[in-house]
Amino acid sequence: MLTVFGSTALDTIRTPEKTLKDVLGGAATFAAISASHFIKSGLIAVIGNDFPKKYHNILSKYLDLEGLVELDGKTFRYDGKYDKTLSTRKTLKTELNVLANFKPTVPESYKKSKFVYLANNDPDQNISIIKKFDNVKFSMCDTIEFWIQTKRNSVIKMIKSVDAVVINDEEAKLLTKEHNLIKSAKKMMEWGVQYVIIKKGEHGSLFFFEDVIFPSVAFSLENVVDPTGAGDSFAGAMIGYLAKMNNTDLSTIKKSIIYGNVLGSFAVEKYGLDGLLNIKKSDITKRIKQYEKMVKF
């Protein structure tokens, strides 16, 4: 099984076309539900006692919730607004609420997870959580600007302590102080991580392992309505596919990245989580085939 540790949120998302208020979101929610299309996924996260029943039902439909903790207080809330091109998002408000004092623990039944995804949490928390698993075969983490700015040394320590880091391009540059993404990835590998995946949004991603570079394009879409969670869906699909195959050889990882691109594309086609819900195995397989046909020359 796969364990995902990270945030579950109530998001307010403002796009040029539409504003969604207090919808189900959070990095771990996107990653775990994306992964659940491949493998049984457990979620370690916290919600407040205001968390709507209907969202709890969605989570329980897709995920194992033994690791989901409910605390007195309000659920973590995020409010962000996209510009008219949907390419940049401005944070209007972040309310940590119950997340502020959450002390995550790993349920016994999750400790045997061979695949673990640590979303963009406090790096010190990620470092301590990963140690609680008995027999990890492949661990992967993400991070965000906030932690790079406030806890850069812990971020570096976290990167050392996992097998793979998935990070977006601007954050990779900020973290490593390198403009060139190959140099940036090399620096992270020098810090002690084996695999680096740099996400470039609509431009796809770059994967690095030893002297291998595998660039891949995003699935081309004409109608993008809400980019929220695309990168988390990418990472979730990647590790979900690896867990399903129970294999981390190079060709399986490359394939997992294609799955990442495809799940990311489902995520941005609809608002909030809707793009990841109600997709069938056959929809994923069909889009994988379209992707393969699209990039062939």
Next chain:
Amino acid sequence: MLTVFGSTALDTIRTPEKTLKDVLGGAATFAAISASHFIKSGLIAVIGNDFPKKYHNILSKYLDLEGLVELDGKTFRYDGKYDKTLSTRKTLKTELNVLANFKPTVPESYKKSKFVYLANNDPDQNISIIKKFDNVKFSMCDTIEFWIQTKRNSVIKMIKSVDAVVINDEEAKLLTKEHNLIKSAKKMMEWGVQYVIIKKGEHGSLFFFEDVIFPSVAFSLENVVDPTGAGDSFAGAMIGYLAKMNNTDLSTIKKSIIYGNVLGSFAVEKYGLDGLLNIKKSDITKRIKQYEKMVKF
């Protein structure tokens, strides 16, 4: 044969590492020399009587120069400065000089060219030049922000009058007033062009034809020293390869784009034109193989 019409310049290029003064450049110079690795290429361009003999020797080594006109006065000069990330360039000075009053004509021996590349010239000049060829099988043009801002209707008319347009992403958005690149390409196709290639610099390119989208990545490079002329080298290699194959079916065009990516990568590895000079057929073949291996999954 292939004819390339456009500018030959003396460039001053300021990069964080190095400043080059009055070096051989210009969109048509890059495109034609890139294309010359595939096919005999004629250049329609103008130089002043200050044009250094050593640069003339370079041009004549690679190109047919019957279309190169020397006028009294100074050669077109461009002066630009890259930021420290090499991702944006600021124009410090443009001196049109002899380019201002150049009335291009097509030499008799060029009129039979079946492949014609019109670089980022005045769109009205491009429209009138393309009519002078007897039997064009495939014509392609580029454009730049300056013409979109000052002669948008002529740019649209030019796009109607060629088979393919190659344009960078920001300019495509500006021209079509669309944020999404697929929508942008569709609009250009509605205007009457059959093929659209949107260049995205280090992120590769998107090719469009009817309902086909072919995204391709750039060749990943760790050491980029000077991006000048990369897009022109891409376009030159593309049309040079098509001319060599004398074929414009879909799979040949896709292959030509891979050659475009590869020649673009040679261009940015060295300063000015140096990356395109002294490369052998075997260097190109080798990098094509590396590219194919790199993107395989």
